[in-house]
Amino acid sequence: MVFSSLLFLFAYLPVTLLLYYNIPNIRYRNWILFIMSLLFYGWGEPLYILVMLASITEAYVFGFFIAKHLPTNRKRARLYMILSLAMNLAALLFFKYCNFFIENLRLLPFLTDTIAPIEGLKLPIGISFYTFQIMSYTIDLYRGQTDVQKNFVAFGTYVTLFPQLIAGPIVRYRDVDDQLMTRTETFDLFGSGTRRFVTGLAKKVLIGDAAAAYYEYFKATDAFADSAAGAWMVMIFYTIHIYYDFSGYSDMAIGLGRMFGFRFLENFNYPYISKSITEFWRRWHMSLGTWFKEYVYIPLGGNRVGKLKQYRNIAVVWLLTGFWHGANWNYIFWGVYFGVILMAEKTFLLKFLKKLPSAVQHLYSLLLIGFGWIIFSFTDAAAGISCFASLFGIGTSTFCTPTIAYQILRSLPLLVIGAIGATPLPKKIWDKLCTVDWTHIGAIREDGNEEPIRMEQTFLPVRGKIFAVLTTAGTFALLVACTAYLVDSTFSPFLYFIF
Amino acid sequence: MKKIIDILTSVLFAAFLFAFAIAFVLTPDADFSEEENRSLRTFPKFTWERLLDGSFSSDINEYFADQFPARDSLVGIKGVTETLLLKGENNGVLLGDDGQLAVRLFDAYKSRLERTHDMDYYYTENVALAVDALNAFAKSSAVPVTTMLPPRSVDVAVSAFDYPTEISDALDAQLAESIVPEAGYLTDLRAQMESRYAAGEYVYFRTDHHWTTYGAYIAYTMLMREWGMEDEIIPQDAFTVETVERFYGTTWSRAGYKFVGPDTLELWSLGSEDGFTTTCYAEKQVKGEDGKPANVKEAYKTFPGWLNRDYLAKKDKYAAFLDSTHNEQTVFKNDGKDHPRLLIAKDSFANTMVPFLAQHFDLVIVNLAGRMTDLTSYVEEYGCDRVLIVWNRANLIENNILAAIK
Structure with missing residues (x-):
């Protein structure tokens, strides 16, 4: 189910609220959330509930083993942690990446006929998100940063909680640990949650989807291949679309969480006002960045190792970040693209940028972000390259046609609203x-x-x-x-x- | 005070959700939406299999959306909001001066099977295929052929919109260049309609994609001139005009601009239509004498004149002409005399021309949109003296039916 659907808003949500608030005891409230979240998840593809339940059960059971051995036999606990992570990752690798690997291996001549992609293998929605959440529990447990969760429903509720289940934010276990068994729902929280949810819904429905329609239009008419203006529009509207779509979703998740007494951490902090790519990645999809920093970058040594290893660490993190976004080469390339920029900024670019006027810094960041979205949005490499070339008038037959000009003109109000809305300005004015x-x-x-x-x-x-x-x-x-x-x-x- | 806002917001939000939820449960399901001119989804059939493969839940989603309370009003609210956002159009429909609406975006086909989404672009190759078929048919036809490709509203109501005409012009040019003389293509139909529209004449509806009865009359006079029957043209003032108010057409439904006022539908007549009979035919499969199945043509509906007045009280008033859509119809004079026979291979644009053409010809009308494309066999079967093809340009762009005529 998706938040921006009538069925969710006017059937699922009222029923869930009604059940939830008519039950006084938090244990049973968790039951309601757990069951309703499973329904939410299984609505489109019921069978994948089993995949998710298996992952939850595995991590829950291994949690006991880890906790049991942690005080006495750290090595043993470590073994259980690795086993648990391996099983979780195996599910992710199988469902999300298996066919990608097979298809690429088939490019080798001697394998073309020996292996075939698995047919009918569909990606369980949200698997990338909930796998990472589960892993955060297992790792934090091993690190002694959280206690073992003995209540299966509470742990199940943490993983399946419908507000963040399918598109984040990726909530670390230790951030909501105590909220699972003790939380207070107040009008304060519910009211602010409502405002947050409605804001997110509006961001998604009124701006994100409209920007997507323009993006689709410019992409579908091949405007990007023939006209430079068309190519710029593809880039600009994708940039608007993905921010409003994704941050709108996070707003809805945070808002819904509050309605049920949860306080999630923020996921976006006006990413498009960044003055560098380094800053952008501190403001964009923060929960994912934190996750990779916490569970990959720092364990690899982070900044406290030699220069060469530092770059290796950045490379690993960004390769994985790209690949996490999808099983396709363009996502890997997208990750590498940002990895390279971040390394360049780290070595010399950042120092140099700071000397420039801030307008230039903004322009630099926005352009690089936009180019990144072109890589991100075109799974077809040839089309992506053609769009990128068109930005600079390479291979285009015209700068603009009357029809494209008409379309641009009528999309301007949305562009302006989208641009202003991506800055803190509206909030500042309101305050x-x-x-x-x-x-x-x-x-x-x-x-x-x-x-x-x-x-x-x-x-x-x-x-x-x-x-x-x-x-x-x-x-x-x-x-x-x-x-x-x-x-x-x-x-x-x-x-x-x-x- | 902060507290009061939170309580107020919480309560209003919950009340809004519950109000619709309760209204949904209490209102009975509708089977059909006149606004959208389509059947609505009713509660889907439940089987475990359908639940597990996800089709049950996707049907429920559709059911919930289709039966949603106050659906039409909410669609109107979206139309207003889009206007406030200065988008100038909604759901692919342009909003022009004086409430003129026109579909801008079409379903376009990349190839014979692959549909791409809405776009204002047409595939020249697809149109070329249709023209090839038309040319081949016209060259081989034993009787003269005339081709009328009525323009879309967006090609005609140019003066009401800022929308550029480059695509309409390109289509115009392609057609004029590639259609052979044997097809009797009326090249200046669009120019006629466009200039008359610009002069304030009511040739096309504002809220519907069709031309008006007056527009059809203009088309009729052009045809008569083309056929050298100029002297027989019935003058405009010979007709008595009956007006039917509050006609909201298809474009209006799609647009969601509820603030745009209705059109007036005109019925032109020369006194009574009882001197004519419309008959609808269908092929029916029966067991032949040798026990094998055979197709037999059967008249399943006959009525005097060419109007079904029941439709005038409904939303889809245009359907009054020729009783909406039938695949094979004849409109004959009852005087028992022999009249020249005209085969009209058409879409709905021809329906409003019937009152005029029936005065001069016995009409055999086949519905191209229903894939009645074997025109040669109809010419032979009915002994027609002429063929008229009426095929709207939206159809030309959107589907490949014309490419199948022979």
Whole structure:
């Protein structure tokens, strides 16, 4: 099931809320979440519930072994950890990468006829996400950073929790450890969760999907191959689309989590305002970055090793990051692309960049990010290269046609909204509005200062009421609009499903 | 105060979800949507097999969406929102001056089988295939052929939109260049309609993809001139015009611009239509004398005139002409005399031309869209004196049916 569907919003969610809040005991509340999450997961492909349950059970059982041997026999505990990780990774490798390896091995002449791809092997949705979550439990347990979870339902709830199950954020076990058995649901949390969820839904439905439609249009009409303007539009709208789609999804996950008393860590922090690629990767899909840093980069020695090994570590992490995103060469290349840039920034580029005007730094980052998205979005290498070349007018027959110009013109408002919405500006303005005392605007201050009176607190009595109404009305209007779009389109699959 | 906002937001959110959930349960399922002119999905059949392969759940998704409460109003809200976002169009439909709508994006086919998604582009090779078939048919035909390829609204209502005409022009040029003289192609149909539209004449509907009855009349006069029957053209003022208000066409349904007002559908007549009879035929399989199955043609519906007035009270008012769609029909005068026979191989654009053409010919009408493409056999069977092909350009771009005529 996906969040941006009518069935989720108006059948699944109300039923889950109703059941959840009518049960007082947290143990049974976890039961509800566990069962409902399995239903959520199995809605499209019921059989893959079994794959996920197997992974959960395996990690749960091995957790006991690890915990048992940890105080006395660390080597033994380590063995169990490795075994557990191996089994988990085996499932991921089999379902996600098996056919990719087979197809590439078949390129070797003597293997072409001896092996064949496994037919009917479909990727269980979210396997990349939940495998990483489970692994975080096993590793943290071994490191003594968390306690063994004896309650199977609680552990199952952690892995399957529907808000983050299929597209993250990748929640580390130790970050929600204590919330699994003790958490308090409050109006405070529910209200902010609602606003967050609706914001995410609007980001996805109103902007992300619309940008995707423009992207598809420019891509489908082969505009990118014939016209430079078309190629730029492919890049720009993919850049907008993927941010609003993915960060919108994370917002929804965080919001839904709050509705059930969970507090997840942030996953995005305005990535497109970065001044370098190093900064970009600290702001984009933060939970994945943290995971790789914590469980791959640092164990390999991180920064505290010789220069050469440091570069090796960066290379390993970025090769894996790319490959994690999909079983295709373009994703690997995408990872390598960023790995190389990050190494260059680390050695000399960052120092040099800092001397340049900040506008140049932004432009540099956005362009490299955009080029990256071209690699990312074209699984067909030839088309990707053609699009990239078209950006610079290579191989194009025209800069722009009247029809492409028309399309660009009508997509401009979305582009502007998308660009502004990707910066902290709207939030800043809103916060500022909330701290200006509107009841005093126009009144002459006794101290002669012409600035409006600024309040220390965010919400104060009189004006607070206005903002209470405005905030709520805004949230509600967005919700109605999103519902209208969902009814109109009915079908809008999440991009991040394929990973 | 922060607390009040949170309570208010929480309660409203939950109330919104539950309101729709409850309304969904309480409202009975509808089988058909007039707005969308299609059957709605009802509750799917449950089997364990269907559950395990995921088809049950995907059907449930569709069922839930199709039966969703206030579906039409919500579609309207989306239309308004898109307008506020200055997109200038919705669901591939352009919004022009005076509420003129036109489909801009089409289903386009890359090859005979592979459908690509909506786009405003056409495959010249596909159109070339259709033209080849048309040319071959026209050259081999024993009777004269005339070809009318009615333009799309977007080709005609040019003055109402900012939308560039390069694609319409390219299609125009390709057709004019490649169709052989034997096919009797009316080259200036689009130019006629476009200039009349620009002059404020009501030749095409605003909310429907068809031409109006007046537009059909213009097309009729052009045909009569083409056939050298200029003197027999019935003047416009000889007709009495009955108007049917509140016609919301197909483009309007697709657009979701609920604020765009309706069209008026005109019925033109020379007094009574009772002097004509429309008969609908279908092939039926029966057991022949030798025990083998054989096809027999059977008249399954006959009515006086060419209108089914029941449709005038429904949403799909255009369907009143020729009783919507039938694969094989005749419209004959009841006077028992022999009239020249005209075979019309058509899509729905020809339906509004029937009231005019029936005055001069006995009409044999076959529906190309229903793949009635063996025109030579119809000419022989009915002893037709002429063939008229009426095939809208959207059809020409979107499918490969015309390429099958012979």
